[in-house]
Amino acid sequence: MAGRPIPKDVKKQCQKATVKNTDMSNEMKTEVVDIIAGSIDKFTLPTGVNFEGATRAIKDALDKSYGFNWHCAMGKGFCFDVTAQNGTLMHCYYQGELAILVYKC
Amino acid sequence: MLKSQDLEKEVPPRVLYPLNPRAAHNTTQYSFKEKCFKVDEQVDQVVMHFAMDGLILLKESPEAMDQIEVFEKKEAEQNEKEEAEAIDEDFDPPENEKEIPVKNPLRNQFNFSERAAQSKNAILRERSWTTEPPPTTRNYGTVTQWEIFDQYMAEIEAAKLVHSQDKKSGKSAYDDMSEKKKKSDSDPTYSENMKLSIKIMERMVNQNAENEVYHDFKYWEDRSDEFRDGEGTLLPLWRFSSEKAKKKQVTCIKWNPHYSDLCAVGFGSYDFMRQGTGVICCYSLKNTRFPEYVFNTDAGVCSLDWHPAHPAVLAVGLYDGTVLVYDVRARTKKPIYQSTVRTNKHTDPVWEVRWNNDESTGALNFYSISSDGRVSNWFLLKNKLESEEVMELKLMGSPGTGEEDETSLAGLAGGLCFDFHSHSDHSHLFLVGTEEGRIHKCSKAFSGQYLETYEGHTMAVYSVRWNPFHEKIFISASADWTVKLWNHENRFAILSFDLSQAIGDVAWAPYSSTTFAAITSDGAGGSTSGVVHVYDLSVNRNDHICAQKVVKRAKLTHVAFSKSEPIIIVGDDRGGSHLVNTLKLSPNLRIDVVRTDETDQNLTDMDMQLQKMEHLLEMVTETKTT
Numbered sequence: 001m002a003g004r005p006i007p008k009d010v011k012k013q014c015q016k017a018t019v020k021n022t023d024m025s026n027e028m029k030t031e032v033v034d035i036i037a038g039s040i041d042k043f044t045l046p047t048g049v050n051f052e053g054a055t056r057a058i059k060d061a062l063d064k065s066y067g068f069n070w071h072c073a074m075g076k077g078f079c080f081d082v083t084a085q086n087g088t089l090m091h092c093y094y095q096g097e098l099a100i101l102v103y104k105c
Numbered sequence: 106m107l108k109s110q111d112l113e114k115e116v117p118p119r120v121l122y123p124l125n126p127r128a129a130h131n132t133t134q135y136s137f138k139e140k141c142f143k144v145d146e147q148v149d150q151v152v153m154h155f156a157m158d159g160l161i162l163l164k165e166s167p168e169a170m171d172q173i174e175v176f177e178k179k180e181a182e183q184n185e186k187e188e189a190e191a192i193d194e195d196f197d198p199p200e201n202e203k204e205i206p207v208k209n210p211l212r213n214q215f216n217f218s219e220r221a222a223q224s225k226n227a228i229l230r231e232r233s234w235t236t237e238p239p240p241t242t243r244n245y246g247t248v249t250q251w252e253i254f255d256q257y258m259a260e261i262e263a264a265k266l267v268h269s270q271d272k273k274s275g276k277s278a279y280d281d282m283s284e285k286k287k288k289s290d291s292d293p294t295y296s297e298n299m300k301l302s303i304k305i306m307e308r309m310v311n312q313n314a315e316n317e318v319y320h321d322f323k324y325w326e327d328r329s330d331e332f333r334d335g336e337g338t339l340l341p342l343w344r345f346s347s348e349k350a351k352k353k354q355v356t357c358i359k360w361n362p363h364y365s366d367l368c369a370v371g372f373g374s375y376d377f378m379r380q381g382t383g384v385i386c387c388y389s390l391k392n393t394r395f396p397e398y399v400f401n402t403d404a405g406v407c408s409l410d411w412h413p414a415h416p417a418v419l420a421v422g423l424y425d426g427t428v429l430v431y432d433v434r435a436r437t438k439k440p441i442y443q444s445t446v447r448t449n450k451h452t453d454p455v456w457e458v459r460w461n462n463d464e465s466t467g468a469l470n471f472y473s474i475s476s477d478g479r480v481s482n483w484f485l486l487k488n489k490l491e492s493e494e495v496m497e498l499k500l501m502g503s504p505g506t507g508e509e510d511e512t513s514l515a516g517l518a519g520g521l522c523f524d525f526h527s528h529s530d531h532s533h534l535f536l537v538g539t540e541e542g543r544i545h546k547c548s549k550a551f552s553g554q555y556l557e558t559y560e561g562h563t564m565a566v567y568s569v570r571w572n573p574f575h576e577k578i579f580i581s582a583s584a585d586w587t588v589k590l591w592n593h594e595n596r597f598a599i600l601s602f603d604l605s606q607a608i609g610d611v612a613w614a615p616y617s618s619t620t621f622a623a624i625t626s627d628g629a630g631g632s633t634s635g636v637v638h639v640y641d642l643s644v645n646r647n648d649h650i651c652a653q654k655v656v657k658r659a660k661l662t663h664v665a666f667s668k669s670e671p672i673i674i675v676g677d678d679r680g681g682s683h684l685v686n687t688l689k690l691s692p693n694l695r696i697d698v699v700r701t702d703e704t705d706q707n708l709t710d711m712d713m714q715l716q717k718m719e720h721l722l723e724m725v726t727e728t729k730t731t
Contacts, residue, residue, distance in 0.1 A: 014257040021246065081245035089244050093256055099248035105241060 014096030021091040028066075032090050035061045036100050049098065051075070062102060073101040125150040308392045315393060318342050322390075322672065327691035337651045337693030339637060342672065343393040345370070345685040349401070350384045355676025355685060357409045358665040363416030365669040366390040367397065370676060370685050373405020373424055375662070380405055380424060387419075387433060388685070390670075398433045400440075408457045412469065420471045422455025428473050428483060430490070442490040444483065449492045451475035456521045472525070474537065478517020480547075496552040498539060518543070522569050528576050534593075536579060538566030544581055546593055561589050561598045568610050574618035574714040578722075582611035588623050590642075592722070599725050600646070604638060610663045612673075617696060618714035619643040619721060622673060624661035635661035635677050639694050643717050646724070651694055655686055671695050 017037045022029055039057035043050040055072045062070040066088075073080065076097055082089075084103035091101050132145045162169035312319060322342050330337055353372035361367040366389050373383040383406035386396035404425040412418040421429045421440070427450050429440035444450040453476035460471040461482070469485045478498040484491045498518040519540040526534040533549045534556070542562035545555040564585035572578040578599075582588045584607050589598035606625040614620035619642040624635065635656040638649040655661065659679035666673050671690045 010258075010261070013261055014254075018256060018260055020252075020256055021244075023242075075248065077249050079245075079247045081243065083241045083243045086240045086242055089242075091244075091246060093253045096257060097250060097253060099253060101246075101248075103244070 011096055017092055017094045019090065019092045020099075021089075023087055023089055025087065028087075029090065031065070032062065032102065033092060035065070036090075036092065036102070037094060040094055040098070040100075049095075058100070058102060062104070066104065070102060070104050075099060123150040125152050127152070304392075307395070311392050311394050315343070318393075322670075322689060325689070327693075330691050330693040333693060337639065337691040337695075339639070339651060339653045339655065339673070339688040339690060339694075341655065342687040342689055343390075345386075345388045345393060345396070345687070347384070347386050347396055347399070349399055350386060353381070353384060353405070354678035355662050356383075356405065356407050358663045358674055358676050358685065359409045359411055360665055360667050360674070361387075361411050361416055362413045362668070363411075364389075365667060368665065368667075368674055369409050369411065369419060371406030371409045371421065373407055375678070383423060385409065385419070385421060385431070390687075393687075400431055400438050402429065403427075407454045408473075410458045410460050410471065412460045412471075413462050415469070418469070420458045420460060420473075422451075422458045422473055422475070424454045426451035426453055426455060426475060426477070428455055428458060428471075428490070430471075430485060442485055444490050444492065448490055449481070449494075451477050451479060451481070453477040453519065457523055459523065459525055461525075472523070472535075474520040474523045476519035476521070476540065478519055480520060480523065480537065494552070495549060496547055498537060498545070499555075521565055521567055524570050524579070526571055526576070527573065531576060536569045536571070536593075538569040538581060538583075540565045542566060542583060542585065544569055544591075557593065557596070559591055559596060559598075561591075561601070562587065567608065568612075570611060570613055572618055572718070573613050573615055574711065575718040578618075578718060580611055580613065580621055582608040582623055584608070588621075588640075599722065600642075602640065602647075602649075606636075609661055612664050612666055614666050614695075615668050617641065617643075618718045620694065620696075622664050622666070624664045624675060635659050635675070637661065637664065637673070637675060637688070639690075641694065641696065642721050644693075644696070646721070651691075653688075655688065 017033050019029065019033060024032065036058055039061060040049055040054045042057060043054040051074050055074050058074075059070050059072045062072070071082070076099070078099075080101055082101075082103055082105070084105050088104035089101075090103070091099070093099050128148050128150050130146075130148065132148055133142050134145060135141070136143050162172065321340060325340065327338055327340065350372040354374055354376075355370055356373040356375065357371040359369050361369065367387055369385060369387045371383065371385050374380055383402040383404055385398075385400040385402065385406055387398040389397045402421065402423055404423040404427065406421055407424050408422040410420045412420070417432050417434045419431045419433060421431060423429065428444045430442040431440045435441065451473065455473045455475045458471055458473045460469070470482055472480060472482050472495065474480045480495040480498070482493045482495050484493065498520050520537050521540055522538040524536050526532055535547055535549065537545045537547060539545070542560075542564050544559040544562070544566055546557040546559070547555055559581075562581065562583040562585055564583055566581050566583045569581045570579060572580070577592050577594060578590065579593060580588060580590050586604055586606060586608065588602045588604065588608060588611055590600040590602075591598050602623075604623060604625050609624045611621055611623045614622065621640055623638045623640070625638065636652055636654050639651040639653075640649050644650055655675055656677050656679065659677040661675050661677045663676045664673055673688050673690060675686045675688060677686070
């Protein structure tokens with residue numbers, strides 16, 4: 001997939017979480033992004049991110065704060081077509097190569 | 106036939122010998138003893154044909170006796186057992202012998218009885234409903250590495266752009282932050298609606314707490330008045346007091362002409378030595394714990410008046426001679442107008458202020474009278490208060506001496522009270538009471554001279570009031586312990602009432618032409634206590650129909666009748682704790698017009714009131730002439 005390798009300084013800038021698409025309210029958005037980033041950091045090993053642990057943590061945290069039932073999908077390349085409750089979908093990128101999708105339904 | 110000899114003959118005894126044909130002739134047995142056979146000739150010839158064992162015992166035989174004994178023992182034991190287990194018989198022995206229960210009914214081993222009960226079954230009802238699921242939307246997308254990369258790139262570019270723009274415009278990051286800070290929403294606790302709600306809540310709580318008092322105020326009538334032969338009583342209702350008016354004396358009380366539950370009370374001090382600041386409190390009957398409006402003044406308040414047409418405008422006269430005009434609705438607690446030295450304010454306490462209802466001049470105006478001997482008319486112009494002198498109270502020497510030069514030396518008489526005539530024909534007339542004890546009738550048109558002088562009081566006249574019904578009568582109260590009733594055409598008093606103590610104030614009742622109230626402090630035995638005297642001249646011409654002690658250890662200073670409710674409000678000099686008392690008038694005190702069968706039905710109430718007064722006057726003049 002890679003053409004030219006991405007320069008390192010650019011990579012550094014891409015480390016933070018950015019939101020690609022969401023229909024949440026502002027405060028909810030920031031909170032959810034924080035939860036996602038925090039959970040991924042918790043499960044980051046030097047070899048890579050433990051996706052299973054991270055997604056489980058995200059789902060549990062969201063369930064606790066915003067109620068049942070949340071779904072979380074994480075990966076480097078996937079497609080999705082989901083039906084979610086209004087105002088509960090969030091699609092964001094993290095660490096330059098991860099995409100996380102969370103929604104409630 | 107046997108002969109006797111045969112009988113005596115010895116007969117050889119006849120013996121029967123059995124002979125069994127089947128029996129053997131002899132039995133032979135070998136005897137081992139003799140080692141030979143022995144023959145036995147004696148053979149048993151008896152033949153048993155039948156043998157049966159029987160159960161019959163001879164009664165007297167020992168076995169039978171034993172058996173009988175055993176039987177008897179068993180029977181005895183059985184009887185004992187029965188008695189031990191016997192069932193109780195009924196308490197009431199049955200009448201019919203047949204009903205006697207058979208002893209030894211069937212009994213169970215464990216001696217239990219069955220008891221059963223059934224609980225009420227709840228009625229089951231099925232209820233169900235469905236809710237709508239929350240709205241959902243479909244979302245779809247793709248995640249690929251290049252998309253992620255593109256997104257990040259886009260963000261970085263945007264950030265760079267903004268950064269360079271900022272550098273150009275010189276805005277710092279600070280401003281961004283401050284702009285981003287949301288404007289704090291105005292605290293709902295301090296909004297207008299909250300204030301209104303709290304006000305209503307406070308009133309509700311107070312009214313609930315004082316429920317009985319309100320009930321009395323509205324509905325309670327003293328039944329004993331029917332037996333009391335014309336006399337009446339005053340029922341104390343509320344006591345208004347305020348922290349801000351501690352140690353001050355009530356100097357004036359006025360009911361609001363428009364809102365019948367609002368009254369303004371002014372606090373100051375009558376004591377020359379102890380002068381402090383003043384307070385004006387406007388109390389409402391709907392909230393008797395705390396005043397609705399409170400205003401602080403620099404000097405003690407001496408007089409108040411509400412404007413008859415603009416119910417929120419209040420004119421105030423102070424001890425230092427200033428007059429102020431307040432609008433109680435204004436949010437600031439400052440007066441809207443204030444008189445200063447430049448505007449010719451009075452130099453002595455302003456004892457009375459009164460609004461002039463006639464607005465021919467266009468501006469609102471009011472009159473004031475003060476101890477410096479001037480009656481002024483103040484006009485509320487756009488930004489200032491203008492005064493116009495109505496008259497100067499010239500000192501008059503005692504009639505007979507007529508020394509004119511004395512006035513210029515002695516100065517002016519100090520005015521203590523005035524009252525304008527309410528009837529339109531005589532609206533230019535007003536009365537002035539002075540410190541010397543004289544009452545003068547003056548006219549607004551004539552500023553130079555008195556129209557009439559009334560002699561009678563020997564000391565200062567504290568209050569002078571026209572009768573609300575009868576045009577010619579007025580009443581005055583003075584420090585010489587008397588209340589005098591006058592006809593303004595007559596130089597001398599018609600009636601005089603001696604109350605044996607200094608009188609603070611007198612007020613006509615708004616419902617009757619012959620009823621008025623006067624307040625004093627009764628000094629019996631050294632202790633002072635405030636007494637309200639109510640007089641009804643149509644009932645009793647010489648004496649009060651009610652004299653009621655209202656406060657202990659305080660002097661009453663002012664009294665005011667409410668126009669619409671049967672209550673009077675009384676202020677005293679005690680300040681913090683007593684202050685202002687509200688009293689309800691009993692029915693006997695509230696007689697306005699008595700219509701009997703004989704009275705003419707066409708007469709209005711007003712006519713009746715006038716008639717009452719005329720009748721009284723006739724009686725008085727009769728007694729005087731006789």
